[in-house]
Amino acid sequence: MIAVDTNILVYAHREDATWHDVANARVVELAEGRAPWAIPWPCVHEFLAIATHPRIFDPPTPMPSAIAQVEA
DSSP, rough: OOOOOOHHHHHHHHHHHHTTTHHHHHHHHHHHHHOOOEOOOHHHHHHHHHHHHHTSSOOOOOOHHHHHHHHH
């Protein structure tokens, strides 16, 4: 089982992140692959807190968009 870390989620989501291309490619590879993987619930919580925080990102991801990303 592969567990996807918060940082990978944030980098894959935020196109302005330095590691966006690499993280996004890895998440796509996992989603389309056959290996079992999951996102631990604490990482979902952390992703929402970080991606939507105005002191971390300018502009922050709007909460509805961040939730839609988790659901996707």
